[in-house]
Amino acid sequence: MDLSAEHILDHYRHPHHKVWLEHPTVTHAEQNWSCGDALIVQLCIEDDRIAAIGWSGEGCAVSQAAMSLLSESLEDTTLTEAEALSARDVIDLLAIPIGARRLKCALLGLHTLQNAIRAFRSLPPLTWGETVGNAEQTR
Amino acid sequence: MPLDTAAIRRQFPFLAPRVDGQTIVYLDSAATAQKPSCVIDALTEAMKTSTGGVRRGMHPLSERATTLYESARQEVARFIGAQPQEIIFTKNATESINLVARSYAASVLREGDVIVLTLLEHHSNIVPWLQLSEEKGIAIRWIDIDDAGRLRMDEMEEALSDPRTKLLAVTGQSNVLGVRPDLATVLPMAKSHGVRTLVDAAQRIVHTPVDVRALDCDFLAFSGHKLFGPDGIGVLYGRGELLRDMPPFLGGGSMIRTVDRAHFLPEDPPYRFEAGTPPAAEAHALAAAIRWLTALPLQDREAHAHTLLSHAIERLRRVKGLHLLGPGTADEQCGLISFTLNGVHPHDLTDLLGQRGICLRAGHHCAQPLHDRLGITASTRLSVGLYNTIEEIDTCVHAIEEIQQAFQQ
Ligand SMILES: Cc1ncc(COP(=O)(O)O)c(C=O)c1O
Numbered sequence: 134m135d136l137s138a139e140h141i142l143d144h145y146r147h148p149h150h151k152v153w154l155e156h157p158t159v160t161h162a163e164q165n166w167s168c169g170d171a172l173i174v175q176l177c178i179e180d181d182r183i184a185a186i187g188w189s190g191e192g193c194a195v196s197q198a199a200m201s202l203l204s205e206s207l208e209d210t211t212l213t214e215a216e217a218l219s220a221r222d223v224i225d226l227l228a229i230p231i232g233a234r235r236l237k238c239a240l241l242g243l244h245t246l247q248n249a250i251r252a253f254r255s256l257p258p259l260t261w262g263e264t265v266g267n268a269e270q271t272r
Numbered sequence: 273m274p275l276d277t278a279a280i281r282r283q284f285p286f287l288a289p290r291v292d293g294q295t296i297v298y299l300d301s302a303a304t305a306q307k308p309s310c311v312i313d314a315l316t317e318a319m320k321t322s323t324g325g326v327r328r329g330m331h332p333l334s335e336r337a338t339t340l341y342e343s344a345r346q347e348v349a350r351f352i353g354a355q356p357q358e359i360i361f362t363k364n365a366t367e368s369i370n371l372v373a374r375s376y377a378a379s380v381l382r383e384g385d386v387i388v389l390t391l392l393e394h395h396s397n398i399v400p401w402l403q404l405s406e407e408k409g410i411a412i413r414w415i416d417i418d419d420a421g422r423l424r425m426d427e428m429e430e431a432l433s434d435p436r437t438k439l440l441a442v443t444g445q446s447n448v449l450g451v452r453p454d455l456a457t458v459l460p461m462a463k464s465h466g467v468r469t470l471v472d473a474a475q476r477i478v479h480t481p482v483d484v485r486a487l488d489c490d491f492l493a494f495s496g497h498k499l500f501g502p503d504g505i506g507v508l509y510g511r512g513e514l515l516r517d518m519p520p521f522l523g524g525g526s527m528i529r530t531v532d533r534a535h536f537l538p539e540d541p542p543y544r545f546e547a548g549t550p551p552a553a554e555a556h557a558l559a560a561a562i563r564w565l566t567a568l569p570l571q572d573r574e575a576h577a578h579t580l581l582s583h584a585i586e587r588l589r590r591v592k593g594l595h596l597l598g599p600g601t602a603d604e605q606c607g608l609i610s611f612t613l614n615g616v617h618p619h620d621l622t623d624l625l626g627q628r629g630i631c632l633r634a635g636h637h638c639a640q641p642l643h644d645r646l647g648i649t650a651s652t653r654l655s656v657g658l659y660n661t662i663e664e665i666d667t668c669v670h671a672i673e674e675i676q677q678a679f680q681q
Contacts, residue, residue: 142678142679142681145679146679167635168619168634168635168636168649168650169635169636169640169643169649169650170617170619170649191649192617193617193618193619193620194617194620194679195619195620234623235619235623238619
């Protein structure tokens with residue numbers, strides 16, 4: 134983690150979209166078992182568009198900032214666009230070097246989001262291995 | 273006489289000046305200890321001069337490897353007051369505990385029996401029992417702690433006097449709170465109720481002399497790597513009369529007397545429990561680590577750990593928003609202190625400390641039931657070793673304060 138990256142700490146202190154939605158289409162929770170960080174993502178889906186996103190959870194600055202940045206980037210996108218987001222995209226959003234030991238922190242938000250959409254589509258959840266994908270090699 | 277820390281530090285290659293100029297402040301010895309040169313030398317020397325199949329072969333290299341391995345067993349036996357045939361070499365403390373669960377407990381315990389565990393346990397002294405409990409319908413009974421982390425002795429007494437209780441598996445020292453359960457009270461209490469006992473000594477063995485006859489426990493487990501020895505070797509002590517009747521753990525070469533197409537006849541202990549080619553060089557290096565450690569006077573080692581820990585506690589206590597876990601005194605805690613810091617997640621803290629070469633552990637430390645009990649998901653742990661100094665503690669606490677400030681701006 135890079136402490137001079139003020140934007141990370143900003144998102145950590147003042148997360149975006151960290152709100153509880155009253156009438157979500159789908160609500161989904163995931164956990165990073167190795168550290169206990171947990172996120173809940175809520176989506177309002179209208180005609181295949183993400184009309185609203187809310188989330189809650191506890192964790193380190195990297196996982197919280199990544200979720201905050203990710204939720205910003207999802208404003209008014211289609212489900213298909215959201216589903217196409219890769220581990221690389223999230224790391225680019227964070228714009229700090231993410232070492233192997235922080236990879237799961239960075240990707241917890243993406244993992245929760247993708248599995249929320251899959252729950253909405255009645256698809257089985259992605260495993261952590263699938264979410265992390267080839268991020269480990271491309272880093 | 274205080275420990276000559278400067279002389280000790282010179283024996284640890286990890287402290288040698290590095291090309292990149294970064295100095296390492298290692299405050300994570302409770303996870304694994306750094307190795308002194310004599311241990312590294314013993315390991316390479318054994319591999320250079322004595323590589324040969326242990327107890328398999330008539331040639332001189334086999335014989336040398338066998339001699340190293342068996343003298344290491346004697347060294348370990350002396351170290352904890354056991355007989356050599358009561359010492360089983362394993363991969364680590366985790367495997368030692370699994371051996372007891374799979375061999376002893378699985379063959380002796382029956383459905384409806386109770387195993388007593390404490391909330392201080394490490395996952396390696398929890399999961400093997402949960403596995404067994406699922407398979408055999410054995411109940412687990414948990415002993416709670418008070419808010420400072422001391423075992424609830426009233427609950428212990430009640431649990432041990434339950435006639436269904438057959439086994440107590442208890443840590444000798446918590447790897448999160450540093451507290452040492454009063455084994456001198458708990459173990460005789462168990463014995464008086466006919467309850468068998470296993471002590472997880474993975475942490476305790478580093479700081480506190482362990483004598484299995486004085487403790488009068490049935491089993492005791494520890495790892496080599498926390499004791500300044502190499503990875504890949506651990507120890508299980510088992511009371512001789514119990515080992516004699518226990519079925520094998522893993523099957524394979526070296527643990528049998530004879531095999532035909534339908535049967536096998538197992539070896540006597542300890543060989544019965546050591547299937548496959550054993551780690552001779554590692555055993556030899558572990559013996560070197562034990563000799564190295566015990567050559568330093570116990571009183572001096574204890575005083576060193578106590579001084580460092582009281583200093584760490586005193587300094588950490590002054591950090592605003594920092595909460596110490598456990599009793600918070602070096603008299604009751606041994607070698608380590610864990611804490612949480614408002615506004616800074618343990619992973620962020622240790623990541624940023626790590627960037628400055630300061631190594632601390634963060635997370636649940638393989639003790640989730642304990643963290644649940646404390647009402648937190650993760651903590652940061654500072655643990656001290658013989659090579660640490662007061663200045664290193666100050667460097668660490670100062671860095672913690674700076675990181676906290678950066679988070680609060
Ligand atoms: C109290 C305690 N028990 C058991 C273990 C397990 O040791 P190992 O991982 O070497 O098997 C550890 C260390 O990780 C520990 O601290």
